[in-house]
Amino acid sequence: MGSPTETAPPGTGLPSDGDSTRTAPPPDGPATLEVVPVRHYARWVAVAAVLVLVAQFTHGLATNPVWEWGVFGDYILSDTIVQAVWVTLQLTAYATVLGFVLGTVLAFMRLSRNPVLQTVSWTYIWVFRSIPMIVQLVFWFNLSALYERLGVGIPFGPVFWSVDSNSLIGTIGAAVIGLTLHQAAYAAEIVRGGVLAVDEGQLEASAALGLPRLRQIRRIVLPQAMRAILPTAGNEIIGLLKGTSVVYVMAIGELFYQTQVIYGRNGRVIPLLLVATAWYVLLTSVLSIAQYYVERHYAKGADRSTPPTPLQRARRLLTGVRSAAARRRDPVVPRSSPHPESQGDSR
Amino acid sequence: MSKVMVDVHGVRKSFGPVEVLRGVDLQVRAGEVTVVLGPSGSGKSTLLRTINHLEKVNSGWVSIDGELIGYRRSGDKLYELRERDVLKQRTHIGFVFQNFNLFPHLTVLENLVEAPVSALRRSRKEAEETAHRLLDRVGLADRAGAYPRQLSGGQQQRVAIARALALEPKVLLFDEPTSALDPELVGEVLDVIRDLGRTGTTMIVVTHEIGFAREVADTVVFMDDGLVVEQGPPSEVLDRPQHERTRTFLSKVL
Ligand SMILES: Nc1ncnc2c1ncn2[C@@H]1O[C@H](COP(=O)(O)OP(=O)(O)O)[C@@H](O)[C@H]1O
Ligand SMILES: [Mg+2]
Numbered sequence: 001m002g003s004p005t006e007t008a009p010p011g012t013g014l015p016s017d018g019d020s021t022r023t024a025p026p027p028d029g030p031a032t033l034e035v036v037p038v039r040h041y042a043r044w045v046a047v048a049a050v051l052v053l054v055a056q057f058t059h060g061l062a063t064n065p066v067w068e069w070g071v072f073g074d075y076i077l078s079d080t081i082v083q084a085v086w087v088t089l090q091l092t093a094y095a096t097v098l099g100f101v102l103g104t105v106l107a108f109m110r111l112s113r114n115p116v117l118q119t120v121s122w123t124y125i126w127v128f129r130s131i132p133m134i135v136q137l138v139f140w141f142n143l144s145a146l147y148e149r150l151g152v153g154i155p156f157g158p159v160f161w162s163v164d165s166n167s168l169i170g171t172i173g174a175a176v177i178g179l180t181l182h183q184a185a186y187a188a189e190i191v192r193g194g195v196l197a198v199d200e201g202q203l204e205a206s207a208a209l210g211l212p213r214l215r216q217i218r219r220i221v222l223p224q225a226m227r228a229i230l231p232t233a234g235n236e237i238i239g240l241l242k243g244t245s246v247v248y249v250m251a252i253g254e255l256f257y258q259t260q261v262i263y264g265r266n267g268r269v270i271p272l273l274l275v276a277t278a279w280y281v282l283l284t285s286v287l288s289i290a291q292y293y294v295e296r297h298y299a300k301g302a303d304r305s306t307p308p309t310p311l312q313r314a315r316r317l318l319t320g321v322r323s324a325a326a327r328r329r330d331p332v333v334p335r336s337s338p339h340p341e342s343q344g345d346s347r
Numbered sequence: 348m349s350k351v352m353v354d355v356h357g358v359r360k361s362f363g364p365v366e367v368l369r370g371v372d373l374q375v376r377a378g379e380v381t382v383v384l385g386p387s388g389s390g391k392s393t394l395l396r397t398i399n400h401l402e403k404v405n406s407g408w409v410s411i412d413g414e415l416i417g418y419r420r421s422g423d424k425l426y427e428l429r430e431r432d433v434l435k436q437r438t439h440i441g442f443v444f445q446n447f448n449l450f451p452h453l454t455v456l457e458n459l460v461e462a463p464v465s466a467l468r469r470s471r472k473e474a475e476e477t478a479h480r481l482l483d484r485v486g487l488a489d490r491a492g493a494y495p496r497q498l499s500g501g502q503q504q505r506v507a508i509a510r511a512l513a514l515e516p517k518v519l520l521f522d523e524p525t526s527a528l529d530p531e532l533v534g535e536v537l538d539v540i541r542d543l544g545r546t547g548t549t550m551i552v553v554t555h556e557i558g559f560a561r562e563v564a565d566t567v568v569f570m571d572d573g574l575v576v577e578q579g580p581p582s583e584v585l586d587r588p589q590h591e592r593t594r595t596f597l598s599k600v601l
Contacts, residue, residue, distance in 0.1 A: 205448035208399060209462035209514065210438035213430060219461065223452050301452045301494035 071271035075262065076278060084258035085279050091172075091244040091254060095179035096237050102180065103187025108217065110192055121188065128185035134246050136182060140174040141250045175247045183240060190232045194225030226298040234291040238284050255279055349377040350412075352549045353518055358397055358407035360390075367393050369573035370407070375518070375566070378547040382560040382581075385570035386596055391553045394570070395520045398551070399440040400433050411439060412517050438466050441511030441519040445526050447503045449495040455482065455506050456491040459513045467514065474513070481509040485539050501532030505539055512543075519543065521552040557600055561585055569593045 061067060075081055109121035128136075198221050206216040245256035253261075255276055263272040296309070308316065353375040360368040367390045375381045383391050396402040398409050400417040408425065409416045417433055418425040428436075450458050459478035463469040469477075482488050485505040487498075495503050504524055511519055521540065525533040537559050544550060544563045554560065560567050560581055567584040569576045571592050577584055588594050 199448075201444060201446055201448040202450065204401060205442075205444065205450070207401060207434070208437060208440075208442040208444075209510070210434040210436075210466040211462060212434060212465060215465045219465070220450055298452070301454075301496060303496070 066270055067274065068268060068271040071268045072274050072278075075272060075275045080258055080262065081255070081275060081279070084253055084255045085283075087172075087252065088241070088244050088254040088256075088279075089283070091175060091179060091247065091252075092237070092241045094176045095183050095240055095244075098176070098180040099183025099240075100187045100191070100233070102184035103189075104191045104222075106184060106188035107191035107195060110188065111195060125185045125188055128181055131182075133178065133182045133243065134249060137175060137178040137247060137250060140178045141171070143174065171250055171252055175244075175250055175252055179240065179244065179247070183236070186236055187233070190229055190236060191225065193232070194227070194229035195221055197228040198224045223298060227295075227302060230291065230295045230298060234287070234295075238287055241283055241287065242280055349379070351375070352377040352379075352412055353398065353551065354410045355394070355398065356408050356410075358394070358409065359405045360393055360397055360402060361405055367573050368397065368404075371570075371573070371575055373568060373575060373578075375549060375551060377549050379549060379565040380544040380563050381551045381566045381568060382564035383551060383553045383568045383570060384555070384557075384560065384596070384600075385576075389570045390573045391570055392522050395442070395522050395551065395553060398518075398520060399437050399442055401442075403427075411436075414439075416440075434466065438462070438514045439517045441514060441516035443504070443507050443511050443519065443521045443524050445523045447495070447500075447507045447527070449503055449507055449510070451495050453494075454491065455487070455493050455495065455498070458495070458506060459510050462510070463513050477513055478509070481512050482506075484512075484542075485509045486535075499532060500528045501535045504528065504536045508536075508539055508543075518549040518551065521550065521554070523553050523555070525554065525556060555600055557585065557597070569596065571596070 062069075106121045106124060109117040110125075112118060131139075202220055202224065203216060206220045211220070244254055247254060248257035248260065251257065259272045259276040263269045293309075351374050353373070355371055355373040358368050358371045359366065371390075371394055373381070373394075383394070385391050393402060397404050398411075398416070400409075403417065408418065414436070415425070416436055417428055419428055420426075450461070453461065456475065456478055459481060460471065460474040463474040463477065464471055479488065479491065482491055485508055487502060487505055487509070490498060490502065490506075495506065498506065504527075508519075508524075524540065525536050528536065533556070537556065540550070540552065541559070541563050552559075552564075564581050566578055567581045568578040569584055569588070569590070569592075576590050576592055577588065584593065585597065588597060
């Protein structure tokens with residue numbers, strides 16, 4: 001700790017020239033003061049405690065037979081599970097895309113000056129935030145019980161064309177509809193919040209330049225709103241990914257349903273729940289990483305310079321360590337280090 | 348004498364119960380610079396905003412180069428235009444804001460290219476050539492790739508002026524273009540505006556810079572309490588004001 005690296009220049013209060021102090025402490029001995037950084041003893045104790053806990057937990061995971069890692073290994077990449085992961089991903093993707101498209105439309109309806117659109121949007125959000133998702137899913141699942149046939153025709157008049165509703169939507173379709181309608185209500189509020197966060201002057205400038213209305217929204221408002229939308233939307237999509245597990249009530253072969261089917265057959269509950277958990281963690285991690293880069297993309301122009309990516313940061317750290325090591329191997333001879341006093345004069 | 352480019356006729360505008368413009372008449376001839384002075388709250392910004400129809404008027408009308416703004420006349424009735432048509436009319440009217448209002452997520456070049464491409468349907472190549480020429484004109488040829496937040500306030504306002512010019516408007520409106528700037532940056536922006544005035548751009552400039560008004564304006568308009576109190580060449584309005592209110596105002600800002 002108390003290496004010569006941390007010696008300060010003699011009490012002049014001037015910034016030190018790094019190289020000269022590192023290799024050659026100033027000659028005038030008595031004035032040389034050593035800087036001792038604060039020592040965080042408590043932090044070291046905490047680190048030790050955490051390490052012990054982590055070691056214990058890992059050891060338990062690895063050695064306790066309850067986890068049945070063999071079974072885990074058998075199923076984690078099995079066809080059934082991979083297939084189920086694919087279904088989960090599809091449900092998430094459809095509901096995310098459709099939910100946010102519908103949500104964006106609802107948000108702009110709510111923000112429009114047209115009172116009819118405002119009311120429709122407000123009512124939609126009110127209704128679909130009020131109904132628990134699982135209730136809605138079961139409702140759509142049983143749709144055919146309510147409306148056996150969906151038809152096209154004159155309102156309250158004759159029907160020209162109709163179709164059996166269950167065959168039209170199917171189970172997966174019903175799940176996507178349920179998830180989408182639910183998601184859209186939340187997405188609408190997220191998008192609206194983002195749009196409200198954009199400075200009003202931006203719309204004024206767009207209007208003053210005569211940009212077409214849609215262009216104002218797509219090119220000027222939404223990209224800036226994304227900064228406020230993304231963190232919450234990321235939460236929402238990750239929530240949805242895991243929320244798809246609710247559709248097990250509709251007997252759709254997504255990840256959680258298949259896991260249950262398998263442990264219902266073989267009774268290996270814990271390792272199969274671990275399989276599901278591992279997949280959810282993996283998918284969530286991928287989404288989180290994607291979110292980081294998407295946020296970075298929309299941060300363009302928000303700061304004076306874009307922050308480096310973790311990869312760039314790691315590379316910089318590596319090169320930094322390497323050059324530091326090189327310096328240690330063959331220390332640089334200070335270029336005729338100037339006296340602090342003469343530096344002071346030049347001020 | 349050149350033709351009337353901007354004609355503001357009997358414009359009244361209220362926000363709720365408060366009448367902010369109480370019958371304003373103003374004519375600006377092609378190629379002339381009109382500077383609008385007046386105390387804060389006198390309705391200067393509102394007047395500019397009614398000229399490009401960012402605010403609707405309660406009565407009266409505005410025309411640019413003989414074309415009614417925001418309305419279509421049929422007989423003795425004025426029909427409100429659809430938003431799409433108003434947007435098209437606005438491409439003839441450049442507006443420079445106090446707070447610049449550049450698009451922060453677009454580069455300087457993209458800021459300049461956006462409106463010509465999407466509102467005037469110019470080709471991107473043509474729009475970029477114009478943009479580079481305009482950036483050169485405002486002294487920022489080397490900053491085309493920068494984002495607005497990487498520029499100083501004065502540079503941002505010069506980009507905003509170039510952005511307005513990119514549409515080749517018939518008239519440029521400035522709403523206190525230097526009020527948000529640090530004192531040492533005011534000059535560079537006024538230089539650009541002065542230069543435009545010399546080359547015959549029709550402009551209405553709301554400002555508190557009396558020296559600039561004296562030097563650049565063909566006409567100075569003094570507004571107070573929603574009315575044009577007096578107008579005329581700077582030598583008259585600034586040096587021999589006829590009205591008490593003008594004198595009081597000038598004594599405060601000079
Ligand atoms: N959108 C608005 N709603 C209500 N009052 C407004 C609005 N815009 C301006 N005003 C009021 O109108 C008056 C004139 O404002 P403004 O035109 O901005 O004056 P100036 O630019 O001369 O300072 C002020 O009293 C202001 O408060
Ligand atoms: Mg104002």
